[in-house]
Amino acid sequence: MTEQELIAACQRQDRKAQKYLFDRYSGKMYGICKRYVKDHQEAEDVLIDGMFKVLTKIDDFRGAGSFEGWIRRIMVNQSLMFLRKRNELKFAKEIDNLELTSNVSVEEDMAAQEILDLLDQLPTGYRTVFNLYVVEGFKHREIAEELGISINTSKSQLILAKKRMKSLIITNHHPKS
Amino acid sequence: MENKDPLFENIRKHAHNINQTPSNDAWTKLASRLDKHTLPVARRRKLPGWGILSVAASVLLLVSLVFIISQTVLKPERSMVMAEHQAIPRQIEDLPLLGSTKIPSSPQMAEYQRKINANPRGIIKEGGYHKKLVAQSINGQPVIRTEATHGNGVHQSRLSDFDWIIGEWIASNMNGTSTEIWHSVAPGRFVGTGSFINTDNQSIFTEKMALVERNNKIYFEAITQSAGEKVAYLLQGLENNRAIFHNKFIDFPTHVEIIRMASGGFTITFKNIPPVAVPNQNILLKNDRNTVKSKEIIRTMDRKI
Numbered sequence: 373m374t375e376q377e378l379i380a381a382c383q384r385q386d387r388k389a390q391k392y393l394f395d396r397y398s399g400k401m402y403g404i405c406k407r408y409v410k411d412h413q414e415a416e417d418v419l420i421d422g423m424f425k426v427l428t429k430i431d432d433f434r435g436a437g438s439f440e441g442w443i444r445r446i447m448v449n450q451s452l453m454f455l456r457k458r459n460e461l462k463f464a465k466e467i468d469n470l471e472l473t474s475n476v477s478v479e480e481d482m483a484a485q486e487i488l489d490l491l492d493q494l495p496t497g498y499r500t501v502f503n504l505y506v507v508e509g510f511k512h513r514e515i516a517e518e519l520g521i522s523i524n525t526s527k528s529q530l531i532l533a534k535k536r537m538k539s540l541i542i543t544n545h546h547p548k549s
Numbered sequence: 550m551e552n553k554d555p556l557f558e559n560i561r562k563h564a565h566n567i568n569q570t571p572s573n574d575a576w577t578k579l580a581s582r583l584d585k586h587t588l589p590v591a592r593r594r595k596l597p598g599w600g601i602l603s604v605a606a607s608v609l610l611l612v613s614l615v616f617i618i619s620q621t622v623l624k625p626e627r628s629m630v631m632a633e634h635q636a637i638p639r640q641i642e643d644l645p646l647l648g649s650t651k652i653p654s655s656p657q658m659a660e661y662q663r664k665i666n667a668n669p670r671g672i673i674k675e676g677g678y679h680k681k682l683v684a685q686s687i688n689g690q691p692v693i694r695t696e697a698t699h700g701n702g703v704h705q706s707r708l709s710d711f712d713w714i715i716g717e718w719i720a721s722n723m724n725g726t727s728t729e730i731w732h733s734v735a736p737g738r739f740v741g742t743g744s745f746i747n748t749d750n751q752s753i754f755t756e757k758m759a760l761v762e763r764n765n766k767i768y769f770e771a772i773t774q775s776a777g778e779k780v781a782y783l784l785q786g787l788e789n790n791r792a793i794f795h796n797k798f799i800d801f802p803t804h805v806e807i808i809r810m811a812s813g814g815f816t817i818t819f820k821n822i823p824p825v826a827v828p829n830q831n832i833l834l835k836n837d838r839n840t841v842k843s844k845e846i847i848r849t850m851d852r853k854i
Contacts, residue, residue, distance in 0.1 A: 398575065399571075402571045403567030406569055482559060482560065488567065506561050507560070517837055520836055525829065541556070
């Protein structure tokens with residue numbers, strides 16, 4: 373079944389096609405939800421909410437851009453909405469002139485689970501900005517608008533997130549004896 | 550620039566492809582929600598021919614009974630008022646939000662929800678589905694009151710002082726277009742739905758508001774999709790073209806000020822009196838619809854022509 377055929381069948385609310393779409397994308401999309409939402413069960417709830425939105429709003433997909441990109445965007449939005457609802461997006465104060473001074477070179481080829489474990493150890497604010505900037509490729513201006521924070525706060529959060537992440541990697545890979 | 554750090558480049562590459570298997574229950578839960586969502590359509594498909602006929606006969610009987618009762622028991626004008634009110638959301642909580650998955654409480658609400666989702670800009674067209682909702686025409690005359698203070702002896706402000714807000718409002722910025730639609734939905738109740746559409750024509754969020762007259766007091770109520778909680782501000786003062794609402798239990802903003810501008814538009818300002826810096830932490834008012842200044846958050850809307 374081509375992507376167009378799948379979309380058309382889902383638009384007709386064909387349950388088999390909806391299940392096929394779920395099976396095809398749920399793994400990647402659950403991965404996105406887990407990058408934002410720590411708890412497995414809550415991340416799965418966000419996945420279900422997001423996929424419900426995808427399947428009930430599939431008529432809104434106009435074919436501009438990739439279908440997977442459209443679903444991905446809904447999942448990110450759904451995750452952010454969940455964090456906002458839970459009031460989990462707390463941001464540290466802006467820090468002026470903060471530089472990423474760590475000169476430790478850490479270059480690891482990390483597995484998916486290692487990345488999730490690292491993200492889990494970051495505070496929600498750091499994790500969210502890190503995900504949006506580094507993984508999703510948002511600009512600071514876009515993050516500021518999305519999260520209702522200033523551009524400087526977004527920059528500070530990212531620098532702090534990166535610092536924390538580097539120190540976590542160093543600790544995990546070179547634990548003090 | 551910082552993404553060039555090989556560590557984060559590596560994380561970006563791998564994070565994009567993280568694939569985790571959800572539990573077996575996930576599809577079951579989703580399918581069950583989809584069933585509820587599409588139940589009316591599915592049921593109709595399964596009915597055999599005689600089933601459809603019997604349903605049609607029952608509906609006909611019911612309609613006839615309602616017609617007879619309305620003609621004999623209710624006065625004509627009373628039944629018209631009831632019919633109009635049944636078709637419109639009565640409470641701010643009832644008003645559907647863009648993309649809401651809440652099951653509509655009535656067929657009228659389901660239709661309203663469908664229209665909101667299908668046409669997030671919510672354009673009201675003469676003769677369109679919104680027509681019933683625009684119960685009051687726009688009051689062309691400016692509301693001018695001098696030295697009037699709500700509930701403090703000079704004279705009592707009424708919700709009709711805000712008649713001018715009924716209708717469609719619009720504002721655009723570099724990120725997209727904000728719209729706001731206010732309806733009079735019942736005596737003593739105006740409701741407004743705000744939405745923001747970005748430049749990619751994607752709806753970002755919707756926001757519900759209400760102006761309510763209750764026990765001779767007037768309140769501005771707001772409820773956002775993200776917060777899901779209603780916050781009410783009591784009208785504290787109304788003079789000339791400026792209204793101030795207050796809620797002392799909120800850290801920020803304690804005051805909401807609505808000013809009707811000579812240009813025909815209006816501004817709504819969220820602030821504290823005395824002024825304080827807008828908090829750094831994420832507050833819902835910091836969104837594309839509003840301009841965040843150091844001590845206040847402002848939205849300016851123009852009348853949609």
